[in-house]
Amino acid sequence: MQVFIRIFPYVKRYKLLAFSTLFCAIAGTLMVVVFPAITQRIVDQVIGQNQPEKLLPLVGLGLAAFIAQNGLNSLRIFFNNHFEQRVIFDLRSELYAHIQRLPLTWFDNRATGDVMTRLIEDVTSVERVLIDGIEQGTVAVLQILIVSGLMVIYSPLLTVSALVPIPFLAAGALAYTLTARARYRKQRKAVSELNSILHDNIAGIRQIKTYTSEEREHARFDGASDGVRKATLTVMKTWAVYQPGMEFFSSCGILIVSGVGASQVLAGNMEIGALVAFFVLTRFLYEPIGKLHQLNQIFQSGRAAGERVFEIMDAAPEADEGEGAPCPEIHGHVVYRDVSFSYDASIPVLNGVSLEAPAGSMVALVGPTGAGKSTIVNLLVRFYEFTSGRITVDGVPIRSMSRQYLRNNIAVVTQESFLFNGTTAENLRIGKPDATEEEIWSALRAANAEEFIRRLPKGLHSQLGERGVKLSVGEKQRLSIARALLKNPPILILDEATASVDTATERLIQEALDHLMENRTSFVIAHRLSTVRHADEILVLERGRITERGRHDELLERGGLYAELCKSSLIESETVAVLA
Ligand code: ADP
Numbered sequence: 001m002q003v004f005i006r007i008f009p010y011v012k013r014y015k016l017l018a019f020s021t022l023f024c025a026i027a028g029t030l031m032v033v034v035f036p037a038i039t040q041r042i043v044d045q046v047i048g049q050n051q052p053e054k055l056l057p058l059v060g061l062g063l064a065a066f067i068a069q070n071g072l073n074s075l076r077i078f079f080n081n082h083f084e085q086r087v088i089f090d091l092r093s094e095l096y097a098h099i100q101r102l103p104l105t106w107f108d109n110r111a112t113g114d115v116m117t118r119l120i121e122d123v124t125s126v127e128r129v130l131i132d133g134i135e136q137g138t139v140a141v142l143q144i145l146i147v148s149g150l151m152v153i154y155s156p157l158l159t160v161s162a163l164v165p166i167p168f169l170a171a172g173a174l175a176y177t178l179t180a181r182a183r184y185r186k187q188r189k190a191v192s193e194l195n196s197i198l199h200d201n202i203a204g205i206r207q208i209k210t211y212t213s214e215e216r217e218h219a220r221f222d223g224a225s226d227g228v229r230k231a232t233l234t235v236m237k238t239w240a241v242y243q244p245g246m247e248f249f250s251s252c253g254i255l256i257v258s259g260v261g262a263s264q265v266l267a268g269n270m271e272i273g274a275l276v277a278f279f280v281l282t283r284f285l286y287e288p289i290g291k292l293h294q295l296n297q298i299f300q301s302g303r304a305a306g307e308r309v310f311e312i313m314d315a316a317p318e319a320d321e322g323e324g325a326p327c328p329e330i331h332g333h334v335v336y337r338d339v340s341f342s343y344d345a346s347i348p349v350l351n352g353v354s355l356e357a358p359a360g361s362m363v364a365l366v367g368p369t370g371a372g373k374s375t376i377v378n379l380l381v382r383f384y385e386f387t388s389g390r391i392t393v394d395g396v397p398i399r400s401m402s403r404q405y406l407r408n409n410i411a412v413v414t415q416e417s418f419l420f421n422g423t424t425a426e427n428l429r430i431g432k433p434d435a436t437e438e439e440i441w442s443a444l445r446a447a448n449a450e451e452f453i454r455r456l457p458k459g460l461h462s463q464l465g466e467r468g469v470k471l472s473v474g475e476k477q478r479l480s481i482a483r484a485l486l487k488n489p490p491i492l493i494l495d496e497a498t499a500s501v502d503t504a505t506e507r508l509i510q511e512a513l514d515h516l517m518e519n520r521t522s523f524v525i526a527h528r529l530s531t532v533r534h535a536d537e538i539l540v541l542e543r544g545r546i547t548e549r550g551r552h553d554e555l556l557e558r559g560g561l562y563a564e565l566c567k568s569s570l571i572e573s574e575t576v577a578v579l580a
Helices: 002-012 015-048 052-101 104-108 112-154 156-163 166-203 205-210 214-266 272-314 373-380 403-408 424-429 437-446 450-455 473-487 503-517 529-533 552-558 561-567
Strands: 334-341 350-357 362-366 388-393 410-413 491-495 521-525 537-542 545-550
Touching: 002 052, 002 112, 002 272, 015 052, 015 112, 015 272, 052 112, 052 272, 112 156, 112 166, 112 272, 156 214, 156 272, 166 205, 166 214, 166 272, 205 214, 214 272, 334 373, 350 362, 350 373, 350 388, 350 537, 350 545, 362 373, 362 529, 373 491, 373 521, 403 410, 410 473, 424 437, 424 473, 437 450, 437 473, 437 503, 473 503, 491 503, 537 552, 537 561, 545 552, 545 561, 552 561
Parallel strands: 362 521, 362 537, 410 491, 491 521
Antiparallel strands: 334 350, 334 388, 537 545
């Protein structure tokens, strides 16, 4: 019922389509009255009273009724599909918009395949509940009412006989409904798990191949696939008992009608034509009852899917406290005061971090893996919210700015440069949607990426990514530098690559980075001595605390962790940098 209520607002938007569907369905159903009446007249008048001249008009009337019935049916399917697809579109679109507003912590705890299953499959299943429910449910109930009414007119006694199985049918439906939820939940979950493994393995196919773990992964995939098989079979097994069981009771109804009806005719209480008409009616009575059982199945499956869809809808999006706040130009004076943070409440990741980066300065973050370097910069873009302390940009607390405004003023260049499926121009325009080709070329030039883009068959308009040209790590990195240059924000976050690239490429990247860092406040998660040397301040991080700070020479002299890191080549002085 919950799902029903929540999906209703989406359906309400298309009143005309809903009304047209329902109108065609009801008008089509009304045609069921015609056929039994014609049958009765053919038996009693044409055959019984030998009036062959009535046969043709009666058959003609039947033909007209069938044409009307199926014409209306065709229209109904047409309207219904439009109605259905619009509701699915809206629901999916709103769900997607909501997903984009969810905080990163939400994504940290979700498998991509699961989210995709919910957005693609579960949405369709949910929507069927209401549309099929309204349409087929209304038609079925209407048909049952009309047909039972007609039956009473033909023979109250036979009507009672025909209704004998109804309590059994109701009891069966109730038992099915009460137990179905658990079965469908399990099935939806199993499908999600299978999709998650598939997504994971396709993304990680290189690792699977290098570790030659194909067989293990295949077994894991088969395990999940077997889970889907079992869960689906459980659903089907119940259906296999339920559906024929319900058919059986319906058939019993027809048998009872035959017995009672025949004795009525024999006793002279009923015409044969009326009995034949009654048989036709009995079939028309049980047909919608069978449909209601099928609807019940759709309903139960939709209910389980609905829980999964609305679970996402109910997840709290990133609150935008700073919405509507003034947006003065940002110069990039960044201050952290006593900032602490933990991803999950139990393990503190940052502990009383304080730092100051005047506009245009460069701060290098160094320290062992897991010390919290990435976490510090994640807090600045508000990917995560710090637990205590204060972060300000130009004296304004970042929490009083809207996230959008804040992020518009920061560029992040990470180790793994992500390129979307699309052209070079499209990928770069993410940085500045209205950038002209001139501007794009000049950003590419500054990022030392002009040459290899010129060599691509369609230049700026060559497809990149999964479906296009594959670029090397160094080339991708320079493209992401160009993207940041186009965006041209006052603050830059740079996660220096640890991947090995050849000396020439290294130099090209370094030059591009130097261009990028000019006149910006830069936070660099540094792995190279060449970068750290030029930093205005180096912060050494150990287990979430800043333990040393100063310029390169000062820190070397001190002989602390920084000096050790330099000595033990954790910060490489060579061009090839690999972090332990
Ligand atoms: P660094 O960048 O210095 O290598 P990080 O800031 O990435 O370190 O990580 C600091 C600590 O926080 C590590 O112990 C890491 O396991 C943990 N951590 C990082 N990201 C997450 C996350 N999204 N969820 C939970 N824990 C995380």
